[in-house]
Amino acid sequence: xxxxxxxxxxxxxxxxxxxxxxxxxxxxxxxxxxxxxxxxxxxxxxxxxxxxxxxxxxxxxxxxxxxxxxxxxxxxxxxxxxxxxxxxxxxxxxxxxxxxxxxxxxxxxxxxxxxxxxxxxxxxxxxxxxxxxxxxxxxxxxxxxxxxxxxxxxxxxxxxxxxxxxxxxxxxxxxxxxxxxxxxxxxxxxxxxxxxxxxxxxxxxxxxxxxxxxxxxxxxxxxxxxxxxxxxxxxxxxxxxxxxxxxxxxxxxxxxxxxxxxxxxxxxxxxxxxxxxxxxxxxxxxxxxxxxxxxxxxxxxxxxxxxxxxxxxxxxxxxxxxxxxxxxxxxxxxxxxxxxxxxxxxxxxxxxxxxxxxxxxxxxxxxxxxxxxxxxxxxxxxxxxxxxxxxxxxxxxxxxxxxxxxxxxxxxxxxxxxxxxxxxxxxxxxxxxxxxxxxxxxxxxxxxxxxxxxxxxxxxxxxxxxxxxxxxxxxxxxxxxx
Numbered sequence: 001x002x003x004x005x006x007x008x009x010x011x012x013x014x015x016x017x018x019x020x021x022x023x024x025x026x027x028x029x030x031x032x033x034x035x036x037x038x039x040x041x042x043x044x045x046x047x048x049x050x051x052x053x054x055x056x057x058x059x060x061x062x063x064x065x066x067x068x069x070x071x072x073x074x075x076x077x078x079x080x081x082x083x084x085x086x087x088x089x090x091x092x093x094x095x096x097x098x099x100x101x102x103x104x105x106x107x108x109x110x111x112x113x114x115x116x117x118x119x120x121x122x123x124x125x126x127x128x129x130x131x132x133x134x135x136x137x138x139x140x141x142x143x144x145x146x147x148x149x150x151x152x153x154x155x156x157x158x159x160x161x162x163x164x165x166x167x168x169x170x171x172x173x174x175x176x177x178x179x180x181x182x183x184x185x186x187x188x189x190x191x192x193x194x195x196x197x198x199x200x201x202x203x204x205x206x207x208x209x210x211x212x213x214x215x216x217x218x219x220x221x222x223x224x225x226x227x228x229x230x231x232x233x234x235x236x237x238x239x240x241x242x243x244x245x246x247x248x249x250x251x252x253x254x255x256x257x258x259x260x261x262x263x264x265x266x267x268x269x270x271x272x273x274x275x276x277x278x279x280x281x282x283x284x285x286x287x288x289x290x291x292x293x294x295x296x297x298x299x300x301x302x303x304x305x306x307x308x309x310x311x312x313x314x315x316x317x318x319x320x321x322x323x324x325x326x327x328x329x330x331x332x333x334x335x336x337x338x339x340x341x342x343x344x345x346x347x348x349x350x351x352x353x354x355x356x357x358x359x360x361x362x363x364x365x366x367x368x369x370x371x372x373x374x375x376x377x378x379x380x381x382x383x384x385x386x387x388x389x390x391x392x393x394x395x396x397x398x399x400x401x402x403x404x405x406x407x408x409x410x411x412x413x414x415x416x417x418x419x420x421x422x423x424x425x426x427x428x429x430x431x432x433x434x435x436x437x438x439x440x441x442x443x444x445x446x447x448x449x450x451x452x453x454x455x456x457x458x459x460x461x462x463x464x465x466x467x468x469x470x471x472x473x474x475x476x477x478x479x480x481x482x
Contacts, residue, residue: 053153054104056184060149061097063176064090071172075141076305078166080313080350081268083306093145093173095434096450100149103455107154118469125459127155128235132204132213134225137316138271139216140166141173143239146438146449147214148177148191154458156212159192161204165317167195201225208232212458215239216273219395219443226445237457238445239438241369242397244420244429245278247386247412250285252402256426258292260402261375264428266300266354269315270373273444274398274422274430277369279377280386286379290339290356297340297354314350315372321350327370328355334363339377367393383408391419397440398432400424421448 023033064071072087079086109123131151135143140163148158162170174193181190194200201221205213205228214237215225222240229236246264248257264276281289305313315321321344328342341355354373359366361378380386390399399420401412413423421440422432432438437452439445448454474480 048155050104050107050153050155053155054101056180056186057097057104057149057152058101059180059184060177061094061101063180064094064097064173067172067176068094071141071169071176073306074169074172076313078168079137079140080305080316081138081271082310082313083308085268086305089139089142092142092434093149096142096145096149099434099451100153103150104153107455107459109461112463114465115475116467116473118471119465119467119473121463121465124462124464125154125456126462128211128458128460129156130210130212131156131158131458132207132210133158133160134201134204134213134215134217135160135162136216137163137165138268138273140169143216143449144173146434147237150450150455151458152190154455156458157190157192159194159204159210161194161196161200164195164197170195202228205229206232208234211235211460212237214447214449219445222445235457236445237447237449239273239447239449240440240443240445241395242273242275242429242440242444243277243367243369243393243395244274244398245280245390245400246276246429247280247380247383247390247399247401247403248282248285248289249383249401249403249405249408250282251404252285253404253426254285254289254292257289257402258296260400260428261293262296262300264400264430265375266297266312266373267430269312269352270354270375271316271320271371272430274432275373276375276400276429278366278389279375280380280389281377282386283379283381286377290358290377294340294356297356300354302345302351302353312354312373315352316350318350320372321352323370324352324372324374327365327372327374330365331357331359331363331374334365335360336363336365336376341373361389361392369395383411387412387417394443395440396420396442397444398422398424398429400427400429402426420444421446 023031068090072090075089076083076086107125109125112121114121133144133147144160151158170193177191181188204210205225212235213229215222216239219240222238226236226238246261261276261279300311301309302312303310325344336357336359339356339358341353343353345351352372356375356377359376366376378389396419399418403409409425411417419441435451437448437454438450439448
């Protein structure tokens with residue numbers, strides 16, 4: 001039988017002859033014990049105020065900050081993204097911790113006017129209990145931060161399954177979090193990590209004790225997860241595939257366009273869910289942008305992601321490299337013209353060339369997500385045509401337009417504009433800030449993580465009506481035998 005003596009307020013137990021581990025049977029004058037250990041739990045532990053939970057998340061942020069460079073190097077080493085992006089990913093987790101600390105004092109409900117005299121209505125938000133988080137290889141650290149920081153300040157426990165191909169990041173991150181929990185004398189079950197394959201994800205999806213499952217990955221697997229969770233009336237938070245477009249109008253700042261497209265299409269070797277896949281160019285500036293962008297692509301330095309001068313690291317797995325090769329074959333079979341790149345690099349590692357493809361907007365391959373540094377360039381004549389092309393794919397994650405026209409901007413962000421969850425102006429499709437809700441529509445899954453009011457998905461809402469009078473008026477003026 002176990003008890004936790006870490007907290008000072010529990011030291012009185014020693015005066016009763018109790019230790020951290022105690023034999024559970026007494027007979028014939030002898031204490032004995034065998035079988036499973038039973039842990040005594042204080043039932044008030046789940047009453048920790050939200051600001052106190054925020055303090056724990058603050059300490060997690062400090063622990064990450066103390067290992068920023070080391071953990072960033074590990075992300076770069078194991079995932080393959082360049083060092084600047086690896087460090088940036090850990091910084092994103094730290095930023096989420098800072099954000100969640102402030103949020104812990106702002107989990108506000110609403111006071112609602114009641115139609116009945118001497119009554120009041122209010123919304124109360126309570127924890128769900130356990131949040132399952134299944135993350136992908138491309139952001140093996142940051143996506144946990146989006147979910148865990150918010151889930152923890154909302155009062156939930158977290159069960160995390162990291163990607164099977166990034167186990168060292170999963171372990172290193174969990175060690176930092178576990179140290180914070182241990183230092184504060186908190187139960188280790190508040191945060192659980194599991195390394196493994198699809199069978200672990202399936203168990204999380206099917207477990208009725210986990211009310212909310214956050215899944216990041218492909219649309220195909222996301223549908224399987226959603227079906228399993230829905231079958232038990234659980235809730236899903238899905239962050240799935242993207243097929244993101246940048247629209248460039250004739251009045252755009254073209255130097256800014258080239259820099260933005262280069263980062264959005266080549267960064268992380270095109271393995272971000274927000275990576276730019278389609279570049280829609282107005283016919284009047286089409287050739288000029290193509291020439292500048294092609295020149296920029298030819299200057300991209302490939303190599304060791306830990307080298308500070310590298311801009312393009314390897315694809316994450318050998319299978320990804322093979323998919324790139326197959327994708328290029330499909331592109332050519334559907335009339336695509338390779339403007340630059342298009343080949344794998346015969347080198348130790350999963351390196352491929354950043355690729356620009358001229359192709360028809362109606363080619364079936366354009367509608368799909370090829371997870372690599374492949375950019376399709378398409379020509380348009382009017383804003384309406386460009387918006388139609390942007391919205392013509394099944395996915396709806398991120399989108400961007402480059403223009404100086406207020407009319408075009410407000411049409412783009414309005415009801416007849418982009419149908420994506422992220423709708424940018426004069427910035428690329430990737431590189432989202434944590435203050436806004438992150439997520440997309442359609443086959444991207446509809447989930448929202450990180451900022452804004454995303455926290456509401458990690459809690460359950462109760463509408464409470466309080467009668468503080470001496471009479472019992474009914475809603476809608478109903479008189480029931482009164």
